[in-house]
Amino acid sequence: MTGINNLDRLMQEMDPVLVGKRFVFCTVSKKVYGKKGLDYILVFKEAEGITIVVDKDVADKNKLPYEGIWSLITLNVHSDLSAVGFLAKISEKLAAARISVNVVSAYYHDHLFVPAEKTDEAMLILKSFSR
Numbered sequence: 001m002t003g004i005n006n007l008d009r010l011m012q013e014m015d016p017v018l019v020g021k022r023f024v025f026c027t028v029s030k031k032v033y034g035k036k037g038l039d040y041i042l043v044f045k046e047a048e049g050i051t052i053v054v055d056k057d058v059a060d061k062n063k064l065p066y067e068g069i070w071s072l073i074t075l076n077v078h079s080d081l082s083a084v085g086f087l088a089k090i091s092e093k094l095a096a097a098r099i100s101v102n103v104v105s106a107y108y109h110d111h112l113f114v115p116a117e118k119t120d121e122a123m124l125i126l127k128s129f130s131r
Contacts, residue, residue, distance in 0.1 A: 003080035003108070010086045015076040016126035022056040022116055024066035025102075038062065041072075042104060053113070070102070071119040073112040073126065081105060093125055 004010050023041070027049040032038075042053035059066055079086055087103050087110060094101045094114070099122050102113040114122040 003078040005080035005083040007085050010077055011129045013077045014130050017074050017076050019072040023053050023070045023072055024056050024059045026052050026064045026066050028052055069116040070113040071116050075110045078108050079110055
């Protein structure tokens, strides 16, 4: 199933949905990474260490250090991984409102992590594009 790559269509059909939890980014050792019960939603291995994204409650329970609390917004349009300009346009609009965004593109959807305190404003901006 091929995703959409037409920029206008992507913007109109993005259908942003707020995931109801608060998330945090943590850097962990290989030992902590392999620990049962972390239930991370994202893992990225960098030269400096392993980054995981977990529910804030999971991080607190496991005493994992983090900076900032993030909301997750999923764009429920099946975007083509090679679509040009979609995330740039979204980032530009959020940046104009002074909202930082960390983007993760998966096979079917793009996912935006925004500061928890800016969630409502980010959702309003994103919904202004959708039909």
